[in-house]
Amino acid sequence: MSETGATAILKEEVDIVIPTIRNLEFLEKWRAFFEPYHLIIVQDGDPSKGIKVPEGFDYELYNRNDINRILGSKSHCISFKDSACRCFGFLLSKKKYIFTIDDDCFVAKDPSGKEINALEQHLKNLLTPSTPFFFNTLYDPFREGTDFVRGYPFSLREGVPTAASHGLWLNIPDYDAPTQLVKPLERNTRYVDAVMTIPKGTLFPMCGMNLAFNRELIGPVMYFGLMGDGQPIGRYDDMWAGWCMKVISDHLGFGVKTGLPYVWHSKASNPFVNLKKEYKGIYWQEELIPFFQSVSLPKECTTAQKCYVELSKQVKAKLGKVDEYFNKLADNMVTWIEAWEELNPSVAPKSDALPNGSAK
């Protein structure tokens, strides 16, 4: 499949979801790569403040008034004044693939100086299988010029469907506030020319800045939680979504890749503001990770939705004692799924619609 071929085929199957464009240069800089696609922009701030999308882009724009109007009594599950609101775009999309990117991320260049088409690389990652059951030392075996190495079991070479593709960042690395404070000048200049599957059973810190996923496979679990205004925590929206997504992908037999593509992350957010948002997350996380490492989903959970509802129950049972916040979060996870099923009724498998007692 040629590069242009892959993207041409998929043009109608992709939405680009962008939370809150503050930087008007952002879309201009991405014009060559984004103009052929449909954009869903979710503004997290004051709904009376409009934004001006440059000519030529095909887009939908939503603000808080739209979220309230569309979700009604369920609108509380979407974070207010926080980029976590991006998941409202995931909910509204009707496409198979989502690419989401932050407005301070620009086109990076590869070591040869060529501009990187991030979306195209994400689609390549999503369109080729993942290999979560065994590590391939030459990285993604489905990339051109490489393969499975000696000793890789043949029965595992078919791979599994890829649920998500996590891209990286040149220039400003995605550090937490303490690391930002300690290393204010550190820049990521290392271009690692690799894509790899994160093994089954292994958690990772999923960053929402440069992320793509298969909405049909795992859209319903890509809820970015409750962050921002009125919440005790921030900057854990993507992490929360990533941990939920990874344990559910592991359970459902999907793979998650990380590595290429890179974007150019232009500016570090304020570490003092970040520290205030993060500090509860930093210590709560010490209990969240053992929780997610030990999550076990029953085999009756055969869809992303069922897994997510089951996970919400376990969150309430096990994390409610860490802080009352997790009870509220668990309730909103359920609200999110209700909203998902309302707006995406066809996604629920047909067997669920059978009346009780029907033959399987």
Add this chain to the structure above:
Amino acid sequence: MSETGATAILKEEVDIVIPTIRNLEFLEKWRAFFEPYHLIIVQDGDPSKGIKVPEGFDYELYNRNDINRILGSKSHCISFKDSACRCFGFLLSKKKYIFTIDDDCFVAKDPSGKEINALEQHLKNLLTPSTPFFFNTLYDPFREGTDFVRGYPFSLREGVPTAASHGLWLNIPDYDAPTQLVKPLERNTRYVDAVMTIPKGTLFPMCGMNLAFNRELIGPVMYFGLMGDGQPIGRYDDMWAGWCMKVISDHLGFGVKTGLPYVWHSKASNPFVNLKKEYKGIYWQEELIPFFQSVSLPKECTTAQKCYVELSKQVKAKLGKVDEYFNKLADNMVTWIEAWEELNPSVAPKSDALPNGSAK
């Protein structure tokens, strides 16, 4: 720690183990990097055929006669006419770190054209901790210019001791015979500038061509099995060692890294010969991998030796039914440990020497 600093400090703590030098150019090509170190050369072929080591190298050379003389009735545990004999060098070494390399691997160049000091990179990998419990998306957080990313739990940032460093190959990739036959012209030209920890619970295909390890931590499990003359299988020596090493490192809380350094693998071995050696391994492996994925070692196994003896029992119990070969292999795993303890008596922890009933 400067590059030269690290290697200078460690000069007395490293042995380079080379199985069977057929190519006289090999040592000349590595002279600048290997001359400061002690070499242990283990010849696998006809003991009456000598080899000529060029002037200036500090080396010990062993052939089959030496193996028989030194190990006596235990010498059957060392493979005959196969590069698996390299583990005899691991047994005899008294150093903390081992670097082992094949004679068809030469000095590779990084993308800037600089010759890669493979041993130096291996030592850097071994001297910095591993992070097997959580995946860091910017790869080895202990490398210069990088760190743990946002969302990496702080309690896991100390890492664990690194047991092994698995290096890669430019030019000829390490493919099995079927892949060699299907892709005879494929060359690895991709220099991936990364080192990473293979997560806990994940197996990988360990190649012995370019490998280093901490002999104090996991030397006793680096047994390369029974291959070559008189055995039904070949080319699974390093794989076997790798699977044993990984499950035992996971149990003991050590880490395993893969990635840099690269060597230049000059020539592909004959795929027809390889197919003959490999074919039993290719289907046996389908039972070996589930076995290794389910190995569980009791907490009483607190040393590499104890783990390895326990593993040999499980091999006999679970794999003996796959083929009689695995019963023989299990017996030789025990012989190997006996040989190890004979030649390395001080490695056994002191508490083992206490008579029964003594206070702990």
